[in-house]
Amino acid sequence: MSLRRTPLHALHKELGGRLVPFAGWEMPVQFGGVVSEHLAVRRQAGLFDVSHMGELRVSGPDALPLLQRLTPNDVSRLVPGRAQYSALTTDSGGFVDDIIVYRRGEESFLVVTNAANTARDLAWIRERGGTAAECVEDLSDETALLALHGPRAQAILQTLTDLDLTAVRYYRFAEGEVAGVPGTVARMGYTGEDGFEIMVPADRAEELARRLFDAGAPEGLVPTGLGARDTLRLEAKMALHGNDIDEDHSVEEADLGWIVKPDKGEFIGRDVLVAQRQNGVTRKLVGFELRDRGVPRHGYPIVVNGEPFGEVTSGGHAPFLKKSLGLAYLPADACEPGQAFEVVIRGRPVPAEVVPTPFYVRPGKKKKKKKRAAAAAV
Amino acid sequence: MIPDDLYYSKEHEWLRLEGDGSATIGITDHAQQELGDIVYVELPDPHAALEADDVMGSVESVKAVSEIFCPVGGTVTEVNESLEDAPEVVNSDPYGEGWLIRLRLDDAGSPAATMLSAGAYEKHVASEE
CATH class of the missing domain: 2.40.30.110 (Aminomethyltransferase beta-barrel domains)
Known part of the structure; x- marks a missing residue:
């Protein structure tokens, strides 16, 4: 099977990225070196291409009940413009995947999935969601996702957008233009630093990345690869699906019990997770x-x-x-x-x-x- | 840049004959590039007796761990202790300050018989890519 490429593939090569196979994708593992990229994100800023991740649109009257049934976190608590960390849970409370759920409107949601799991997540949602799963649409191919992280991230991004980034607090997002490219800007990430995940149409991603690098150069922005992403997330103790979390370890065992909201009602894996919370793991x-x-x-x-x-x-x-x-x-x-x-x-x-x-x-x-x-x- | 005056192994170690029956061993520039940022170097005990192709230690980068093979037989006389605090020197100066061990060679003969010349090593690296 040939490896898939993100819309930034040519730019990665131009920037000297070392491209390796990852989850079926050809992705840059490093540019300047894992350690220097890691330190740049801790001290200035780094730009990651995470376009390999999946994006699912979930919309319509079935959307909220479907997500409530498939995930342990309480989606009804999200107001439009906010997002939450969550999971697709198995009957035994394990992880089909860990996900981010964005609420864009009353009946409009976006689910961001791990690259390696997107196809399986979709199959799972269709299997367990029944006809309600017809409200799920895979936008992964047409969507690019850039992660801008580090103490200088906000200053860099603010030069390219009219959105008031100070109003976009942690796990909130705004929709608007960045460098003239329409997209969604969310404050969240996987590095332990402040930063943003910027979702844009795939065919505008390279244009946006180039503008970000230009704007960020004086601030010390560097291209960063999956190697640094892994070392950064480990320092921040953020779980990696396939390593730290999987179907065989429950959400409670993974020390992520804070995403389990049993009071919201029934969801897949609830009985096991409630019992584990009561009796311990x-x-x-x-x-x-x-x-x-x-x-x-x-x-x-x-x-x-x-x-x-x-x-x-x-x-x-x-x-x-x-x-x-x-x-x-x-x-x-x-x-x-x-x-x-x-x-x-x-x-x-x-x-x-x-x-x-x-x-x-x-x-x-x-x-x-x-x-x-x-x-x-x- | 592959120095002409060294011998090389297919596992990307280099060896320099010191002219007094001893040799210095390290890993090549290509090896350090492939490994990326080196964070830990594990070396043999001084005085360890090694045979050709014995594992003599390991080099750990942020990304991976790689075993180091001793390309010739001999007795270790010195290990590069400065790498304990500064393993990154293997990245920055693999043929110089980033050397790994010195050993007194066995009587088994010259490394010329078993190791590669600079030109042959260059071809070997090219063939792996």
């Missing part, structure tokens, strides 16, 4: 640091109290924190920060320790707990 996804030299990687075996217990789900050397970090499912009674265990690196057990996550929190970002406390004080 037997394993949980945690973050760890290696306590000796080495790099933990996806698939390396884990030993807890002398017994094998699964594998590293994601791991690597964190370029900004300069530590060897990873994620893994550990037994529920061995999940507290400070818990010691071992990662087996090419036959050698290396000491590791559970640590609080996210590993990286950007300067100035409010912690959720503090925000709640402040709200309670008022």
